[in-house]
């Protein structure tokens with residue numbers, strides 16, 4: 282067990298990127314920062330987005346993950362004084378739950394003296410998530426491909442082109458990942474699976490080869506986006522922008538409801554925001570976050 286203070290900073294992530302359902306994700310330069318020290322009782326000082334949720338002592342995913350992980354490991358739950366600064370939108374498809382679960386597991390590993398390495402922390406958080414894509418990109422940074430089986434998570438990350446930018450287009454209301462997974466079918470046709478296999482391979486190659494021109498083909502998806510359009514109405518409105526002036530690729534961000542637009546450079550941001558606003562359903566109010574891509578963790 283350790284009584285030393287602990288600090289962690291983890292990025293937002295956009296998972297799937299179109300075809301890579303539960304597999305691919307990209308880290309974004311928006312962060313969750315948690316500082317903790319052992320104390321006589323739990324307290325949280327929250328700043329940034331969603332302070333009500335991030336600062337709650339009841340039903341807080343950070344505290345739940347921390348306590349659950351220590352209890353499962355047979356260790357006492359040391360009360361903590363926490364400072365949480367959050368820039369990641371909650372329930373929008375930007376990996377907020379993966380970041381907070383990784384933070385909670387890391388706190389447990391530290392204060393419980395569990396002796397877990399990074400791979401174990403990533404595996405524990407991914408199991409709590411039910412899929413490794415967000416957690417892998419959050420933990421490793423960059424562009425990440427990941428898989429998970431009973432032995433744990435296997436994940437590889439590499440640096441995404443630093444000059445590319447992400448626009449995250451968010452509606453007013455969040456959508457829980459569980460609700461967005463509930464609309465997906467159990468089975469797919471061979472034709473749909475083949476399209477996604479081709480796209481995943483092409484998309485990974487497009488990031489590695491820094492080929493923004495391939496994104497319009499490589500971000501095609503038939504596994505989750507067609508079904509999620511009903512609960513993510515920004516998607517059908519914005520998907521047709523892919524491949525048009527200054528917006529090489531468009532996909533649902535994670536489980537939605539936000540939409541991710543990938544741009545080849547900073548200069549394209551203003552024009553892309555204008556086209557996105559023109560394409561929105563009438564009366565739809567959105568927040569558009571322009572993000573740099575987060576580097577690979579060293």
Ligand SMILES: Nc1ncnc2c1ncn2[C@@H]1O[C@H](COP(=O)(O)OP(=O)(O)OP(=O)(O)O)[C@@H](O)[C@H]1O
Pocket residue numbers: 294296313334335336341342343367370371372373374375376377378379381415456457458459534535536537
């Ligand atoms: N910093 C945080 N503090 C406390 N709870 C959080 C925090 N971040 C996320 N959560 C919890 O996670 C929920 C959102 O998780 P959910 O999996 O539904 O969406 P997401 O992770 O934001 O999006 P996606 O999984 O599609 O990328 C919030 O409603 C909240 O309960």
Ligand SMILES: N[C@@H](CCO)C(=O)O
Pocket residue numbers: 296297302303304412414415458461462505535536
């Ligand atoms: N791959 C996950 C990401 C959201 O957590 C999904 O699409 O449901």
